[in-house]
Amino acid sequence: ERKAEQESDVLHAGYGKNYAAEGEKIMPKVSVIVPVYNAEKYLQECVDSILSQTLTDLEVILVDDGSADSSPVICDGYAERDKRVKAIHQRNSGAAAARNHGMNVARGEYIAFVDSDDWIDADMYKRMVDTAEENDCDLVICDCLKESDSGSQLYTHDLPAGFYDRECMYSVYFPQLLMPDTMEYPVTISNWLLLIRREVISANQITFPEGMRFSEDLLFGSEVGYFAQSMTYLKEYAPYHYRQNPDSVTHTAYKDKWPLLRELWCRINESFGKKQDYDFTQQIQRCMLFFIYMAMNQRRYAGLPTREFFHETGVVLDDPLVHEALRTIPVSQLQISWKLKIISLIYQKKWLRPALLLLRG
Numbered sequence: 001e002r003k004a005e006q007e008s009d010v011l012h013a014g015y016g017k018n019y020a021a022e023g024e025k026i027m028p029k030v031s032v033i034v035p036v037y038n039a040e041k042y043l044q045e046c047v048d049s050i051l052s053q054t055l056t057d058l059e060v061i062l063v064d065d066g067s068a069d070s071s072p073v074i075c076d077g078y079a080e081r082d083k084r085v086k087a088i089h090q091r092n093s094g095a096a097a098a099r100n101h102g103m104n105v106a107r108g109e110y111i112a113f114v115d116s117d118d119w120i121d122a123d124m125y126k127r128m129v130d131t132a133e134e135n136d137c138d139l140v141i142c143d144c145l146k147e148s149d150s151g152s153q154l155y156t157h158d159l160p161a162g163f164y165d166r167e168c169m170y171s172v173y174f175p176q177l178l179m180p181d182t183m184e185y186p187v188t189i190s191n192w193l194l195l196i197r198r199e200v201i202s203a204n205q206i207t208f209p210e211g212m213r214f215s216e217d218l219l220f221g222s223e224v225g226y227f228a229q230s231m232t233y234l235k236e237y238a239p240y241h242y243r244q245n246p247d248s249v250t251h252t253a254y255k256d257k258w259p260l261l262r263e264l265w266c267r268i269n270e271s272f273g274k275k276q277d278y279d280f281t282q283q284i285q286r287c288m289l290f291f292i293y294m295a296m297n298q299r300r301y302a303g304l305p306t307r308e309f310f311h312e313t314g315v316v317l318d319d320p321l322v323h324e325a326l327r328t329i330p331v332s333q334l335q336i337s338w339k340l341k342i343i344s345l346i347y348q349k350k351w352l353r354p355a356l357l358l359l360r361g
Contacts, residue, residue, distance in 0.1 A: 028084070029057040030125050031108030031198070035098035036075060037065040039116035042243065043074050049119040051082060055126040060085045061102040066092030071116075096208035096216040099191075103201060111201060113192045114240075121239035128195040131232050135163045139224060139231035140195040141187060144240035154238055157187045161235030169231065170278065178222050178272060178283035182335045183290055187233070188221030193240055200227050209267050212260055215294075218287075219268055226275070257298055258316055261291040265321070286334075288325035292316060292347055310353060317350050 032050050036043060050060050062075040062085065072089055079087035090101055099113060110129065114120060128140045145152040158180070164173055178186060188194060200206070204227045208220045225231070265288050272280040299312050316322060326348045331341055346352055 026107065028059045028108045029055065029129055030110045030112055031059050031061060031106035032112045032114055033061045033099055033102035033106060034114050034116050035063050035065055035095045036067060036071050036116045038067045038069045038071060040069045040071050040074060042117040043071055045119050046114060046116050047078055050114060052122050053125050054123050055129055058084060058125060059108060061106060062087045063098040063102045064089045065098040066090065094210065094213055096212050097210045099208050100210065108198060111196045111198050115192055117243045119241045124239035131234060132195060135232050137230040137232050138197040138200045138228035140234065141231065142193050142234045142240065143236055143238040144190065144193055144242045145238045146244055147241050148244045156236055159187055159233055161233050163232045165230050174278050177225050178280055179286040179290055183286065186222060188225045189218050191217040191221050194224065196224055200224060209264060212264055215264060219264065223271060258295040261295055265291055285325045285329050288322060289329060289344060292322065313352055317347060317352060
């Protein structure tokens with residue numbers, strides 16, 4: 001039934017009309033998937049930047065996720081004007097479901113993602129495809145510029161630039177694939193900075209965890225990084241412009257992130273806890289600590305009364321999964337500030353109540 005709904009959505013959007021029509025190439029070089037939700041303010045700048053690529057052999061899949069503004073009309077307009085654009089409409093299901101929907105119909109040799117409020121430089125996919133083909137690698141990673149009213153800031157990672165064969169991935173990349181000991185986001189968290197050989201995704205049935213409204217790209221990107229047999233990191237090449245939009249999903253407050261973060265951790269543990277060729281145990285545990293940071297910060301800044309605050313923090317810290325995951329983390333060995341080490345120990349030992357009472361006393 002769901003498949004039939006999706007097929008109906010695709011045909012409604014004109015995908016069937018454009019598919020392999022008018023001499024169109026069956027397999028474009030790159031499929032660029034753009035999840036769209038109420039993005040009318042920035043959508044045109046985003047799509048125009050993709051269509052202006054010096055690499056013209058691409059398709060752009062706009063997946064409207066039940067938008068209530070003019071985004072659906074904008075998507076259909078692009079599909080009518082440019083045969084490389086496919087507009088798909090689905091009921092509001094979240095960015096993860098939208099990206100999965102886009103991957104289901106993508107035909108490109110490579111898959112890429114762009115968020116609908118961002119934009120990219122004209123040479124991005126030409127350079128990344130050239131790199132992939134020159135090095136014969138499954139994955140190419142670049143950096144980005146974080147854009148705000150105060151200017152642009154380079155966002156990069158503590159990973160050496162260059163080509164990684166499988167042996168080098170094991171020794172240099174895998175130790176920080178899921179969660180580095182700096183407790184910062186891993187390299188592949190930003191899925192829109194990746195050019196992925198589609199065969200890696202299809203052969204290993206990699207999908208986004210639907211139902212997640214934030215950090216859903218952590219698991220997807222980590223699985224892509226794990227299954228890729230080789231990769232190239234174009235460090236400090238930053239053709240992607242990430243708009244720090246206060247209205248985006250990343251910056252929107254939710255009533256309680258913890259249930260979803262807990263579910264995401266369970267999926268990470270299910271996937272990476274079973275790997276036979278590399279032990280990700282410590283990184284899985286660090287993912288739990290990272291998610292606790294997120295959940296506790298949300299409670300900290302929510303302005304809750306003291307009694308409710310202690311109750312809400314107990315929901316997290318008293319969770320048996322949390323206790324087991326944090327039990328053996330060597331906090332003193334993490335490459336984090338002394339202040340964050342103290343906070344981590346408080347969470348690990350469940351000293352939050354006495355610590356707060358001491359500070360307030």
